[in-house]
Amino acid sequence: MFQITVSDPTKIGDPVRGHVVYTVRTKTTSPHYRRGDFSVLRRFSDFLWLYEQLTANNPGVIVPPVPDKHAFGRFQEQFIETRRAALQRCLTKITAHPILQLDPDLRLFLESDSFASDIKNRRVAPETSTSSGGLLSSWTGPRYVEQDEWFDQRKAYLDHLEGHLKSLSKSLDIASKARLDMAAAVGDVAEAAQTLADSELGAAMCAALGRLADLARREKSAGEAQATADVSQLLNLSDEYVRFIGSVRLAFASRVRAYHAWQAALKEVTRVRQVRDKARLQGRPAGPGGISMAEQVEAERRMTETSNDFEAQSKLVKAEFARFERERVDEFRRTLSANLDGQIARQRDLVTAWEDYHAMLLKMVQRSQAQQQQQQGA
Template identity: 50%
Template sequence: MLSSKSELSVSQEPSPASERAPETSLDRPRSPSHHQAFSAPEHLDEPRWHSAWEANGHTSTLTTPSFAAAAATGVDDDDDDDDTPIGQTAKFRSRSAERAGSMQVRTSPSAMTMTTAPVTRSDGSIPPLFVISVDDPQKVGDPIRQFIMYTVHTRTSSPLYSKSSFSVLRRYSDFLWLYETLSLNNPGVIVPPVPEKHTFGRFDAQFVQQRRLALEKCIQKIANHPVLAKDSDLKFFLESDTFALDVKHKKAESTHERGGLMASIGQTLTGPRFHETDEWFDKQRAYLDGLESQLRGLVKSIDIVAKQRAELSAATKEFAATVSELSTSELGPQLKRSLAALADVEHVVAEAQNTQSQQDIITLMSTADEYSRLIGSVRMAFNSRVRTYANCQNADAEVRRARQMHDRAKAQGRLPTDRVGHTAERRALDAKHEFDQCSRLIKSEVARFEQERVEDFKTALQAFLDGMISRQRELIAAWENYQQLLLNRVLTSGQQGQEHGSLATTPA
């Protein structure tokens, strides 16, 4: 059974995001999801927003960053696609800064709703509020190495940020870097994934719009996560004016220290053999495999339906144009007016089919695709548990080696030092604690994943059905009006025929 929830429009004012990480789905409170893209919004009183927003002394004025410092770095743009972040030239940064300075924040459909119920923490405090929008996709770069740059607007009441509102320019690979970094920084946490990379058609207007909506929903969910919202790399991503330069240094340091995300996955595969001792994780893996297959099938089916609706819309438009041309030919006035009215109705039908095709993608398809990708993040969280297990096994091996060295030294009559053994035992205990903590966190995150999945699909289905019902009512009204028009003309023609007949039979 789908759970109920209440939402409000960001265009009015957002309310504090929920912070929760319950142990099980039975213990968790039924609260709204962190970010819903499609729903019939409710409205929140403006005094309530100001009381939550201005409690920490924040203002609602949106400011834009200065890009002069980053432009002065002169980082070479040597990337040929979206795989890695690149620097931005002084010319591009100055042009983007002027554009950002003259822009007003536009709330896109994917950020139109936020949760309404202000959730307080156990200590009585209100969690920080984030309202993030991804706007103004612009194609930049030379013809060979072009990419899309987005403007990320942020408003927050978090005390971790020096400003309450700011804007930055980011490209797709920057979002990808953030996802990989957060996954490494927070083992056991399910990080909302970015949309998948596409090599072909990535500059198509519809594809850019879909990616923009997906990136906006992704970053909003990350900011609303109680753990990820406190990560320093998220703060760096949202407010750094010299991101293109700084991120290259961060990537170099991360690769030197940890080898990056792929290296961590390789360690998981080549480390000590992992034997699962908790049946819950085996059941979840099997469940996720089946769910992923079903979601991918649903995405494929909705995509086929949306394309068929678009083709039907194009065919209906062509039919309407033909009927409209026919209405201008040399026919009787009644027939010409009837054909013109029919052409108008067919235009309404074509527009409804085209709108429904787009809504199929925005509501159901995007939600199903998001959660099919999110399952990959769940598996990454499971793999992080395997990595902590490998660390635990390595620490136990160090303890065994320290004990062997101690026994060998004692047998040889030397006075062994216990410092190495105590240090190894402490590391082993810390590794075991980290493994247990990661296991508990994953269970909490999966429960959170399940609740948000139900709530997101409920909202998407509700928006899908509400839109379809509204468009069907519009079509019914159009056809009824056309029917009434024809009946009135038939009735008028009949009355005129009777009058002519009576005049013809009247004796002179």
């Protein structure tokens, strides 16, 4: 239904106050859009705006996260490419979500040609955990005692999962750096072998050393490619799901806010009923300073509405968590499979190259032995 590409990152302005703009191209069959193929220019702060709006508009929904902010190194080529790929994955997941793909702010983000002025007319989303204010507000809000054991279990599970993902990210970072160091060392071997191949050591020996230098260069390239794949596939995915856990916690927090809204409405109904009962016992009709029957009905309606909202969000969060788990397992399986396939293919090519090299050396030795035997016979 949607095909999203984020491409052509372009640096705008100076290194201090500049920014990068991306071309976001959308192909869709959705009837909610004016065209089926269109593109717009967006900067990173626009993606942040979208994430905050979607989180505010859809309480209980786990919104795919955008990459973290970085004050330094944001104009480096590798960083820009990593962020571009992460933004594309984020939009792809958002547009694949059955609830989020219908959000009007997503439609505004994807197709507005006057986005900067259009968002000024939109309401400002409340603070989320992407800022310190939102995080502190979640700590200092009304105390909540969980009544559903399912949520306590999932919160503990998320803490455990987050710790494992952070450990995985750290290990992958160490492993990729070690691969690069090994590749650099193999590159030194290639240079040394090539230097010897260019010297006066005889045609056969120079040929053997030249092939060895080529093999070492291939080993170096394979090591660098594997290190890059470990980072771009596994490390970035692990970091992304650490951020995803933050989005899950936001969905949990929206349910808690719904509970507090319900309790506030319940207290208001209790207060209204007490005031009206007291007035009735005193024989005072509801006058200008009292509470009318209509106000009591409205308070009770609000209580029923917030109670239903809390129950609906509880069911939605559970369904969203199941979706999150299913997609996480599938994505890690696909990514790990692709990484291993690439690694196996590179190693298979190297094994074949080394076998060919061994066969070449064997022929050289056999030829040399044959020549020695002929000389001895003569």
